[in-house]
Amino acid sequence: MNWKQLFPQFEPELIEVIEKEAVQRSFNAGDIIMRTGQYIKSTALVLEGQIKIYRENQDGGEFLMYYLGPGQACAISMICALQSHTSEIMAKAEEDTEVLMIPVQLMDDLMNKYKSWYQFVIQTYRGRFDELLSVVDNIAFRNMDERLEFYLKRYTDKTGKKIIELSHQQIADDLNSSREVISRLLKKMEQRNMVKLHRNMIELI
Amino acid sequence: MNWKQLFPQFEPELIEVIEKEAVQRSFNAGDIIMRTGQYIKSTALVLEGQIKIYRENQDGGEFLMYYLGPGQACAISMICALQSHTSEIMAKAEEDTEVLMIPVQLMDDLMNKYKSWYQFVIQTYRGRFDELLSVVDNIAFRNMDERLEFYLKRYTDKTGKKIIELSHQQIADDLNSSREVISRLLKKMEQRNMVKLHRNMIELI
DNA sequence: GTAAGGCTGTGATTTCTGTCACATTATGAG
DNA sequence: CTCATAATGTGACAGAAATCACAGCCTTAC
Helix, strand or coil: CCHHHHCCCCCHHHHHHHHHHCEEEEECCCCEEECCCCECCEEEEEEECCEEEEEECCCCCEEEEEEECCCCECHHHHHHHHCCCECCCEEEECCCEEEEEEECCHHHHHHHHCHHHHHHHHHHHHHHHHHHHHHHHHHHHCCHHHHHHHHHHHHHHHHCCCEECCCHHHHHHHECCCHHHHHHHHHHHHHCCCEEEECCEEEEC | CCHHHHCCCCCHHHHHHHHHHCEEEEECCCCEEECCCCECCEEEEEEECCEEEEEECCCCCEEEEEEECCCCECHHHHHHHHCCCECCCEEEECCCEEEEEEECCHHHHHHHHCHHHHHHHHHHHHHHHHHHHHHHHHHHHCCHHHHHHHHHHHHHHHHCCCEECCCHHHHHHHECCCHHHHHHHHHHHHHCCCEEEECCEEEEC
16 A cells, blocks of 8 residues: 555655655554553554554553554654653554554654654644543543543544444443443433444444 | 753753743742633743643633643643644643743744754653653542542652642642542541641641 | 353442531631 | 631532343354
């Protein structure tokens, strides 16, 4: 696939460098791409698929922070990379995913030489920061019903589809809640004609 | 005061530029430095005092995200600045505060010309991002008692003092909880010999 | 077809937190 | 000193959400 279309803002010289230095990798749905505590050796540009960025606690609870789709990059890996820190988050392929791995060592150089890369990094930071802010807003100020609605909306916004292919358990995990609670809330939403429930699938109306 | 000591990593040329272009401003304890929705015209370097960065919801709830002390800068204003966005957060002087305001227009230039500035921005991003992450962790995974302990610990870490001069109400606001809940939890902590309670003051043991 | 296992629905119960109501105590202004 | 006000203590209750228990139901493998 022609990855350049996903990053039209990149200048030709930058594209050349990336083509020369970056490595394309594939992940299957469910693969862990990065785990907490692991050293970060490269920054990933997403070409295809979806990557789920989440936080894990000691009891195995997974808390969704955001998704990365085609044309996006992991802000954390860019920051960590620049100072060779370890990862504070987990990244998992939600679907089969293609990424372009750019070695850490290049970061500084790219930042200095290519305006379009610099802009991209800044923009990525800002985007992720804003997403984190809205996550904080939600858990700080909202009840589970509103958080669930936000979650579903974000999911469909991201994928473009009105169909959400997730079990109640998966949603509960992402929201750090429990399956029963999510089931009940979804039932209420169905009664209010906001969704239609099927097995492993929720239809937004 | 000699602000350069606070930023020893800055190169001489950078210091010169800042001295020429930046404006020093004072805020009194309680002053709002920036509010949600406001345009950002400059980035602030904190010289003295503490600035509280928080998120406000429609009902007036204030949710503390983190503090900025001497030698630190507002990451959000750096990001917003670069794209002339509006602020997503509130900033309030917790104590009497001195800041150095650097006009937005300079940002790009500083980033390109001064390695030490670039490093500083990156480092600031990473620091704030990490703080936000631990905030998310806390509200997502922890109960109020643990969040309170974390809050108190963070406060003393920040100020270096073992004395916390806040009313229960103020703490409740920061944690988006209620005064009674905080009072009760503090009482429990006192019974477990973790703190001593006084009026408008908590002593950590 | 049938058995097993993964989903989903639902009631009962408990825990945590927020809210209301009001008592008590400390502080500072006059 | 005295009173007004702010801060704190505490009981009672309400609501949201977590947990437990279990019953159907849909797939898939065999």
